[in-house]
Amino acid sequence: NMSTNISHLPAEIMLRLFHYLSPKDLCRCSQVCSLWWQLAKTGSLWRHLYPVRWARGDHYNGPPGDLDQEPDEEWVRSRQNEGRAYQKWDEDADIDESDVSGHTEGSLAINMVQREKKLLNGIIQNLLPAVGPSVKSIILAYSSTVSSKMVRQMVSLCPNITHLDLTQTDVTDSVFDSWSFLGACRSLEHLDLSGCEKITDLTLKKLSTGLGELPSSPSSCSDKTPQLKSFTAHIDKRNLHALERKKQAIVFKYGTRRWGGPCIPTPVWVVETSDLADIEDAAAWSRRGGMPLPESFVETQLMGGSCCCRTSRRQGHRMGSDASYLHQQYAMSGEIFCGHSTCCSGLQCLQPENRTDCSPAKRALKFLSLSGCYQITDLGLRTLSQHGGLPVMEHLNLSGCLSITEVGLQELVSACPSLNDEHFYYCDNINGPHADTASGCQNLQCGFRACCRSGE
Numbered sequence: 153n154m155s156t157n158i159s160h161l162p163a164e165i166m167l168r169l170f171h172y173l174s175p176k177d178l179c180r181c182s183q184v185c186s187l188w189w190q191l192a193k194t195g196s197l198w199r200h201l202y203p204v205r206w207a208r209g210d211h212y213n214g215p216p217g218d219l220d221q222e223p224d225e226e227w228v229r230s231r232q233n234e235g236r237a238y239q240k241w242d243e244d245a246d247i248d249e250s251d252v253s254g255h256t257e258g259s260l261a262i263n264m265v266q267r268e269k270k271l272l273n274g275i276i277q278n279l280l281p282a283v284g285p286s287v288k289s290i291i292l293a294y295s296s297t298v299s300s301k302m303v304r305q306m307v308s309l310c311p312n313i314t315h316l317d318l319t320q321t322d323v324t325d326s327v328f329d330s331w332s333f334l335g336a337c338r339s340l341e342h343l344d345l346s347g348c349e350k351i352t353d354l355t356l357k358k359l360s361t362g363l364g365e366l367p368s369s370p371s372s373c374s375d376k377t378p379q380l381k382s383f384t385a386h387i388d389k390r391n392l393h394a395l396e397r398k399k400q401a402i403v404f405k406y407g408t409r410r411w412g413g414p415c416i417p418t419p420v421w422v423v424e425t426s427d428l429a430d431i432e433d434a435a436a437w438s439r440r441g442g443m444p445l446p447e448s449f450v451e452t453q454l455m456g457g458s459c460c461c462r463t464s465r466r467q468g469h470r471m472g473s474d475a476s477y478l479h480q481q482y483a484m485s486g487e488i489f490c491g492h493s494t495c496c497s498g499l500q501c502l503q504p505e506n507r508t509d510c511s512p513a514k515r516a517l518k519f520l521s522l523s524g525c526y527q528i529t530d531l532g533l534r535t536l537s538q539h540g541g542l543p544v545m546e547h548l549n550l551s552g553c554l555s556i557t558e559v560g561l562q563e564l565v566s567a568c569p570s571l572n573d574e575h576f577y578y579c580d581n582i583n584g585p586h587a588d589t590a591s592g593c594q595n596l597q598c599g600f601r602a603c604c605r606s607g608e
């Protein structure tokens with residue numbers, strides 16, 4: 153039989169083809185058959201999410217670095233008009249929210265916002281539970297429908313997120329409630345809260361806690377993490393028996409049967425995930441009960457050392473629900489995590505309550521914009537300088553933060569050794585640090601964000 157059909161192509165070739173498709177086309181393909189449905193839920197296809205743009209027909213899904221500029225004024229104005237029209241309609245509407253007939257004026261804008269809301273809910277309910285650990289960026293700038301609860305749900309499903317843009321949204325301090333608990337923002341590098349006027353010092357406190365504590369800080373994780381380290385440190389013949397009992401308690405608590413070394417940060421091979429998309433995808437399929445991962449493929453591709461994926465398959469474990477168990481086991485044994493987002497990333501979110509995460513914090517935040525968050529005070533800035541400061545912070549925008557002073561700025565800047573003055577913005581009326589070289593307030597030109605000189 154010489155007939156050829158697209159369904160005869162191997163799954164890895166199909167996946168390559170899927171990488172050329174837009175999010176909309178991927179959704180269509182997922183409805184073709186169960187294999188395509190499985191393939192379309194592959195993590196590497198959904199690294200960067202732009203729901204606001206997608207709802208308006210712009211299906212860009214590349215990394216956000218390519219869009220590292222302010223959207224044009226026309227775009228911003230359209231989103232603002234849509235938001236106002238939707239809000240007015242929402243206030244006037246009867247119980248049946250789906251009916252926009254009869255609203256000739258602004259009905260297009262209302263439809264657009266409704267589509268965005270539906271898309272956001274679909275992403276949260278259907279997509280992120282499958283691909284969340286692979287998601288790196290979520291861009292929600294200028295969304296008129298995203299709520300704090302939605303962002304909370306997204307963040308809790310995407311523990312490895314590095315880029316979050318909430319520019320000009322209506323989110324409140326509760327948006328980061330889950331972060332300090334989940335440790336989800338340990339990998340966060342870029343946070344844009346420009347124009348989020350409800351944000352206060354409380355958000356900065358949660359953010360700083362969520363970023364974790366640098367090992368060199370006075371009260372670092374390895375000092376605080378407790379049970380496991382102290383057990384091995386105090387091994388002593390006299391209380392060996394008691395120790396055994398304690399070990400059993402811990403074994404029970406964490407569901408592991410092996411006792412390892414002290415709880416110190418384990419060296420982790422951080423493999424460039426984009427180079428490993430195929431392996432990662434194959435692992436994801438395997439976890440979902442799809443096609444098996446070819447043994448030789450992984451053996452030859454991984455960067456040496458023993459990997460939790462490989463060993464887990466050798467031992468006959470399935471990845472997924474066992475991930476937490478495996479991570480715990482391998483972290484303690486000193487073996488190497490593979491670094492795959494799909495199989496190793498569940499660590500933080502799957503850890504037990506009152507987590508005792510031993511992985512070293514990086515405080516990797518490079519970009520923070522609080523432009524127009526006028527409720528921020530020196531106290532909020534101080535929380536950011538705690539726990540080891542922000543060692544790699546390069547871009548800090550505090551334009552329109554009317555309540556901060558040079559004292560708070562000085563304290564924060566002294567904890568940001570990598571700050572680039574060209575990308576350091578604050579009120580022109582403050583004689584703060586690096587006054588000669590830092591950039592001034594950006595909000596004077598912006599027009600729609602708080603600024604002490606607006607109206608001049």
Ligand code: FES
Nearest residue numbers: 552579593603604
């Ligand atoms: Fe003072 Fe903009 S906040 S100049």
